[in-house]
Amino acid sequence: MPHTCVTLKDFGGPENLVLETFADRPEPAAGEVRIRVLVTSAAFTDVMIRKGMYPDVKDKPPFTPGYDMVGIVDATGPGAARFTPGDRVADLTTIGAYAEYICLPEDRLTPVPEGVSDVDALGMILSAVTPYQMLTRVAKMQAGQSLLIHGAGGAVGTAMLQLARDAGIAAFGTDIAAKHDLIRSLGATPLDANAPEAALLEATGGVDAVFDPLGGDSLARSLHALKPGGMLVAFGFQNEVLGRGGSIPMDFVKLKLWDWLPNGHATAFYSIGAMRRKHPDWCWQTNSNQSQLGQ
Numbered sequence: 001m002p003h004t005c006v007t008l009k010d011f012g013g014p015e016n017l018v019l020e021t022f023a024d025r026p027e028p029a030a031g032e033v034r035i036r037v038l039v040t041s042a043a044f045t046d047v048m049i050r051k052g053m054y055p056d057v058k059d060k061p062p063f064t065p066g067y068d069m070v071g072i073v074d075a076t077g078p079g080a081a082r083f084t085p086g087d088r089v090a091d092l093t094t095i096g097a098y099a100e101y102i103c104l105p106e107d108r109l110t111p112v113p114e115g116v117s118d119v120d121a122l123g124m125i126l127s128a129v130t131p132y133q134m135l136t137r138v139a140k141m142q143a144g145q146s147l148l149i150h151g152a153g154g155a156v157g158t159a160m161l162q163l164a165r166d167a168g169i170a171a172f173g174t175d176i177a178a179k180h181d182l183i184r185s186l187g188a189t190p191l192d193a194n195a196p197e198a199a200l201l202e203a204t205g206g207v208d209a210v211f212d213p214l215g216g217d218s219l220a221r222s223l224h225a226l227k228p229g230g231m232l233v234a235f236g237f238q239n240e241v242l243g244r245g246g247s248i249p250m251d252f253v254k255l256k257l258w259d260w261l262p263n264g265h266a267t268a269f270y271s272i273g274a275m276r277r278k279h280p281d282w283c284w285q286t287n288s289n290q291s292q293l294g295q
Contacts, residue, residue: 001025005064005099011052016061028077028103035071035089035104039118040097043067043126043155048241049095053248056273057095066097068125070118080106088112090121092129094273108280123155126272130235131160134211134270135167137282139231143168145208148200148225150218151238152188153179160211161186172204197221206230214238216246219254228264235270 003025010016028034045067048054073087083089089109096102112121135141147164151157152173161183164171171188180190191203197220206227212218213236223232234255239246252269259267275282 003099003101006066008050008061008063008065010061011050014050017050017065025074025101026103028075028080030078031080031105031107032077032103033073033080033083033089033106033109034075034077035069035102035109036074037066037069037071037097037099037102038088039071039122040066040069041122041126044236044238044241045126048237051241053237053241055248056271059095064096064098066093066095066099066102068092068122069097069102070112070121070125071102074101076106077103082106083109083111088118088121090125092125092272092276127155128159130156130270130272131163131211133272133275133282134233134235135160135163135169137275137279138233138268138270139209139211141167141169141209146170146172146204147209147211148172148174148191148204148207148222149211150174150193150222151213152183152190154213156213156235158182158186161188164188172200172207174200195221197224200225209233211235214246215240215248215251216244219251223258223265223267226265229266231266231268232258233268233270 002021002023004021007018007020008016009018046065049057049065070090073083073085073089083106090112091104091109147169149157149160152161153175157173161171161173165187172191173183173188174191174193174195176193183190200221204225207225208227209231210222210225212222212234215234215237216239237248240248255267255269
């Protein structure tokens with residue numbers, strides 16, 4: 001049976017993505033299942049991968065992008081017994097999900113509970129697990145503390161604001177003016193996207209944690225918005241990827257240096273892929289009755 005996927009022919013712009021059709025679907029190897037992909041996302045991380053700027057992807061083109069997916073098990077390989085055809089599953093694939101069918105090891109898949117839509121389950125994989133882990137696993141925030149997140153009106157930002165509200169954490173979020181009403185509706189205080197260090201500090205009074213997906217010059221203003229003992233968590237490099245300055249290697253160096261210096265602050269870089277490799281049970285825990293992403 002024919003099988004269609006999107007192939008990245010070379011790092012660069014979207015013109016390097018082509019739709020290809022192959023004569024046969026992929027066959028699952030031992031311990032694998034084949035999945036018919038129902039939904040996959042087009043996230044900023046996919047843009048980084050397409051441009052060859054994502055540190056966790058060492059593959060060189062041609063390959064099929066696609067950072068996450070929800071699909072239906074279509075066939076099982078030798079020795080694979082955890083799922084049966086018809087089961088709905090989810091995974092953080094990193095690459096490979098822009099395809100009609102994908103084969104994956106069964107032990108990395110998460111069953112999707114009944115009553116959760118395909119799109120809602122997809123949104124949990126990256127956009128909900130990321131802020132949950134940054135909030136609880138990295139910054140270890142508690143009720144009564146405060147946080148600032150840049151890009152608060154985006155997917156990760158809005159999830160972070162909801163988690164903060166439910167946990168009793170005061171939240172501030174920078175973004176463009178058009179998203180300020182959304183930020184307010186989630187219980188947070190909106191701030192101008194380009195607010196300088198002094199304005200952030202004045203508006204917040206200093207926060208216990210800053211979550212920065214921008215990188216580059218934004219890291220310094222985030223550091224100065226912290227209270228003594230606060231933590232800066234970087235989780236992206238939007239400025240460099242979008243040509244707004246910054247350097248991914250230099251951002252890593254700055255974060256390490258600031259963490260070593262006796263400046264009263266801590267810094268960390270969050271990568272969902274690195275977290276999964278180090279603590280796979282923190283990303284996808286399952287038992288016979290439920291599936292919990294990010295617990």
